[in-house]
Amino acid sequence: MNQDRLTPLDDDAITDAAAHWCMRLHAEDCSAAEREAFAQWLAADTRHAEEYQAMLEIWHTADMLPRATHVTELPAARSHQRNWRPLASAAVITLLALPLAGWVGWEQGWLPNRYQHFDSDQQVRTVQLHDGSQVELNLNSELRYLNYKDRRQVDLIKGEAFFKVTHDSEHPFIVRAGHGQTRVTGTQFNVWKYEDQVKVTLVEGSVLVSSNSGEGGYRLGPGMQASYSIGDFEPQLAQSDDYANSLAWRSGRLVLDNLSLSQALPVINRYLDKPLLLADSSVGNIRISGIYDTRDVNRLVNNLPKVLPIYLTRNDNGSTVINRILPSSDKG
Incomplete structure (x- = not known):
């Protein structure tokens, strides 16, 4: 056979x-x-x-x-x-x-009575869940969907996804990512995950975000963001007027708006095979801005020494390390 x-x-x-x-x-x-x-x-x-x-x-x-x-x-x-x-x-x-x-x-x-598994590689992918909800998957992202009697559940295994959830008040839609979850009945929102860090951005409707360490949760309104990581008792909330930057990946753009390198690296590293590293904490205070192509983030890395006071080295594991160029001492 x-x-x-x-x-x-x-x-x-x-x-x-x-x-x-x-x-x-x-x-x-x-x-x-x-x-x-x-x-x-x-x-x-x-x-x-x-x-x-x-x-x-x-x-x-x-x-x-x-x-x-x-x-x-x-x-x-x-x-x-x-x-x-x-x-x-x-x-x-x-x-x-x-x-x-x-x-x-x-x-x-x-x-569950239904199970679906989706992943994306080098292109953004739009998929439809069994309940009719639509999900856009960013590059290198993976999730699974399970339909239970009393709930609809998504496990975001890695990466980033934008959800347009079909309304069903009797069957809440729960996204588990990292060490917390987002609960809705029907709305539009984005979930970004890198290692143990998670950020939820609400576009329309409302969501309830909670961490596994705490109780209850916090309800977000449109334009609000919630972030959490391992050990957080409660999510950190923020109101953002430019939350569209968090959704720019849907059109293939990575927007860094005056972020410190320590803030920017988790976003950048999502698109790299090996993560960028900081030589020390002082390097992390350097700020960066710009709009880049999510499919060519390696070019961003290679161009960093042209726009920032830094130089790049490689460690024994082959990862790129960002080092700060110290100002020259004044000559007497």
């Missing part, structure tokens, strides 16, 4: 088997013989590991699987991020078809 093509029956069989092994390997009574049988099934076809990984991610996202210590680990080569085949979304349907776990999981709001 051609290993690159599957019939619908083949698809269903692999999905059913992946669902079975996902539950059995996390069961307390899973035997050594079963684990050996799973290892043989896994080795029989490369698609088995792919589908099992898809099943694991869905269950772990829903917090339904215990972190069992005896579960067979997939080979490292299998665990990288990949483009999800249409079969992956069918994994949820298979889980929901299981009589007890599926029904209880859906009714209790533990398991």
